[in-house]
Amino acid sequence: MMLRSTCLAVIAAFLILLPCSGWGENPRIDVKDGDSFAIRTSHGEKEVRLYGVDAPEWDQDFSEESKALLTRLLSRGELKIEPMDVDQFGRTVGVVTADGRCLNEEMVRAGLAWVFTRYCHQPFCRQWYRLQEEARTAGRGLWSAKNPMPPWEYRREEKAESPGSKTGEKTVFSGLAPYHGNTSSRVFHERDCDQYNCKRCTANFWTRDAALRAGYRPCKSCNP
Numbered sequence: 001m002m003l004r005s006t007c008l009a010v011i012a013a014f015l016i017l018l019p020c021s022g023w024g025e026n027p028r029i030d031v032k033d034g035d036s037f038a039i040r041t042s043h044g045e046k047e048v049r050l051y052g053v054d055a056p057e058w059d060q061d062f063s064e065e066s067k068a069l070l071t072r073l074l075s076r077g078e079l080k081i082e083p084m085d086v087d088q089f090g091r092t093v094g095v096v097t098a099d100g101r102c103l104n105e106e107m108v109r110a111g112l113a114w115v116f117t118r119y120c121h122q123p124f125c126r127q128w129y130r131l132q133e134e135a136r137t138a139g140r141g142l143w144s145a146k147n148p149m150p151p152w153e154y155r156r157e158e159k160a161e162s163p164g165s166k167t168g169e170k171t172v173f174s175g176l177a178p179y180h181g182n183t184s185s186r187v188f189h190e191r192d193c194d195q196y197n198c199k200r201c202t203a204n205f206w207t208r209d210a211a212l213r214a215g216y217r218p219c220k221s222c223n224p
Helices: 007-012 063-074 103-109 125-138 151-161 208-213
Strands: 028-033 036-041 044-050 079-086 092-098 179-182 187-190 201-205
Touching: 028 063, 044 103, 063 092, 063 103, 092 103, 103 125, 125 208, 179 208, 187 201, 201 208
Parallel strands: 044 092
Antiparallel strands: 028 036, 036 044, 079 092, 179 187, 179 201
16 A cells, blocks of 8 residues: 655644745745755745754765755745744754655655654654655665664764764764664663663664564663
8 A cells, every 4th residue: 555645634733834935035945955954035044954854964975865855845836834843953843845745754755864763753753664664675865875874873973073072982883773672572772772782682673663563662761
């Protein structure tokens, strides 16, 4: 059965929509990377971050392809944003559609953005994880690489290696999967959990749903 877009359902559930036409005349879109952009008008600038997805950093593989895709998607039809949050930089974090297509979803479908495990907790995120798994299986975009590194992990390593870090040493992670499952207890843990690298945590899962389908239970401590 074909997966239906979740974005239309999300937008229908809310009343606050922000079409570009409401932000002044001749809006200009400046794409920063594959998950953020700015809308500039005569009234000022609005910075937007795609909710629940994380695109490659500018110096990671596939960053240019990711940025190019978002640029193309944003140029199609009326732009609408469903605000979900405001991040630490003051950007509107939202679900974005253009011509009725959910751009957050399209970036994941194309394999040019990851589902942002730590922040994607809405019910529709489950479908995004399925789309990510499909992209990984098909080897689309960044999934064509042998061991693609999630951007949040890349940023963490960059921070650990920066001159201002306490150790100045590179952070080492065991495996790239967002979740590790304990083959004995059948409990799975997220990357930041103390039990992520336990002795029997050798089952790797790229999505939460994949762990659940394999019969694993979420850790009660980290609540993945």
